Amino acid sequence: xxxxxQPALDIPVAAAPGRPTLKTIAFMTGLAVTTVSRAxxxxxxxxxxxxxxxxxxxxxVGYRPNRAGVRLRTGKTNVISLVLNTEEQVGGFVxxxxxxxxxxxxxxxxxLIVTPYSRNNDPLEPVRYVVETGSADGIIISRxxxxxxxxxxxxxxxxxxxxxxxxxxxxxHAFHDFDNHAFAREAVAKLAALGRxxxxxxxxxxxxxxxxxxxxxxxxxxxxxxxxxxxxxTVTVDHSIDEIRARTLQxxxxxxxxxxxxxxxxxxxxxLVAGIEDAGLRLGTDVDIVSKQSSKxxxxxxxxxxxxxxxxxxxxxxxxxxxxxxxxxxLVPSLQSLSIPGPVEAYxx
Numbered sequence: 557x558x559x560x561x562q563p564a565l566d567i568p569v570a571a572a573p574g575r576p577t578l579k580t581i582a583f584m585t586g587l588a589v590t591t592v593s594r595a596x597x598x599x600x601x602x603x604x605x606x607x608x609x610x611x612x613x614x615x616x617v618g619y620r621p622n623r624a625g626v627r628l629r630t631g632k633t634n635v636i637s638l639v640l641n642t643e644e645q646v647g648g649f650v651x652x653x654x655x656x657x658x659x660x661x662x663x664x665x666x667x668l669i670v671t672p673y674s675r676n677n678d679p680l681e682p683v684r685y686v687v688e689t690g691s692a693d694g695i696i697i698s699r700x701x702x703x704x705x706x707x708x709x710x711x712x713x714x715x716x717x718x719x720x721x722x723x724x725x726x727x728x729h730a731f732h733d734f735d736n737h738a739f740a741r742e743a744v745a746k747l748a749a750l751g752r753x754x755x756x757x758x759x760x761x762x763x764x765x766x767x768x769x770x771x772x773x774x775x776x777x778x779x780x781x782x783x784x785x786x787x788x789x790t791v792t793v794d795h796s797i798d799e800i801r802a803r804t805l806q807x808x809x810x811x812x813x814x815x816x817x818x819x820x821x822x823x824x825x826x827x828l829v830a831g832i833e834d835a836g837l838r839l840g841t842d843v844d845i846v847s848k849q850s851s852k853x854x855x856x857x858x859x860x861x862x863x864x865x866x867x868x869x870x871x872x873x874x875x876x877x878x879x880x881x882x883x884x885x886x887l888v889p890s891l892q893s894l895s896i897p898g899p900v901e902a903y904x905x
Contacts, residue, residue: 576619584613597665634665636879637692639682639706641675641699649850649868653720656872657696664880666693680706687715694879696720700731700765718878718891720871721765730882730891732874734866736766736820736848739897740773743818743846746862746900748781750844752816756788756807758800758828760820767792770820786814793821800824804831808843815843822849822863829858846900855903864897871895 578596582589587610595602595610596619613619638657640650658668669692673682679699683706686692693716697706700721710717711727718730740757747755757774760767778785791803807813808831819825825847832843839845840860847854847861850868854861878891 576614576617578619580617581610581613581619584617585610632693633691634667635692636661636666636668636694636696636876637671637686638668638696639671639673639679639686639698641673641679652850652868653698653872653875656869656874657876658872659869660873660876661880666876666880668876680709683709687713694718694883696875696879701763702765702768704765716879716882718875718882720875722769723765728888728892730878730888732871732878732893732895733766734848734871734895735897736770737773739848739864740770740818741777742864742897742900743862744774744777744781744783746846747816747818747844748783750816752814752844754784754786754812754814755816755818756786756814758788758817758819758821758824759792761792761794766820774818786810786812788814788817793819793824795824797823797827797830800827801831801834804828805834808832808835808837813843817843817845819845819847822847822851822854825849825854825861826857829861848897855901859903862900862902864900866897867895 578589578592581587581592581596585592587595587606591602591606592610595607596614598607636657638654654668654670661668671682671686673679683695683697686695687710695710695715695717696719697704697717698720700707700719700723702724704719704723704725707717707719707723707725707729711725711729718732720732722731722733723729744755755774755778757771759770759774762768786807788803788807791800793800795803804827817828819828825845828845828847829839832839837843839858845861847863848866849863850866852863852865854863874893874895878893881891882888
């Protein structure tokens with residue numbers, strides 16, 4: 557008969573005071589420090605039962621590797637740096653991105669740090685700082701440009717990285733992106749099915765890669781349907797709520813106003829709706845909106861809005877997978893992924 561499994565925690569945690577170390581776990585499990593170290597790294601020569609036992613004890617005592625010691629031994633920091641604009645996106649975009657990255661990194665030795673920078677500063681500066689100081693093993697950057705100098709710098713220095721968004725640089729690199737070209741085409745098709753014929757696009761800034769993707773998809777679909785475009789290029793999704801609202805009011809007061817709008821960001825759509833209603837028009841009657849969103853809040857604001865959801869947590873997980881793969885030297889094509897937009901959804905139109 558097999559004996560029932562007995563827990564290995566015969567020695568109380570108090571027997572090893574202070575910050576838990578490899579010696580703490582060795583003391584509590586009765587194993588050698590080298591065995592504990594290899595078990596925590598999932599070394600194949602360590603048995604499954606021993607690995608489980610060591611990792612259970614490590615979790616229970618709150619063990620965390622000493623990064624300084626790891627760096628001295630291996631030359632690695634076990635840190636991934638997420639470089640973010642301090643003004644970047646509202647509606648939970650940043651928190652969802654961080655959650656997704658952290659969720660993926662939880663099963664690896666890597667830890668996430670956020671390296672912020674201001675839109676008024678050189679976006680290359682935080683990237684250069686991480687590379688020159690060796691303060692991380694890999695970098696994740698967002699808001700990519702077609703000819704992104706940060707990407708060129710990282711490629712030139714052979715530093716592992718992944719981008720949220722694609723570039724037009726000829727050298728392949730790790731990335732995850734949302735298919736904004738397909739989103740714009742689907743949005744135009746939905747508005748056409750609703751009987752709308754004169755459409756406007758609230759796009760991202762022209763400096764960013766996904767502006768061209770969204771603009772091209774919109775233009776292609778408009779041409780296929782033979783629709784006329786109501787120019788709306790005085791603001792972008794990055795402008796303030798007040799600016800978008802004021803420009804939308806002006807747009808909707810024109811004699812040739814649009815009867816349908818494609819919005820490239822959920823946060824900007826709140827301002828679009830306010831401007832439409834300022835003009836005395838009704839959403840769902842006088843004009844329809846198809847908006848991309850990452851926070852799933854728009855249907856609570858106005859159920860007449862049609863939405864396409866972007867899963868930013870998924871993007872975070874994919875970016876973490878890509879940057880770790882880049883550190884490990886995986887083939888670049890395996891580190892590139894593109895999220896295909898789901899169907900246009902309506903909640904009460």
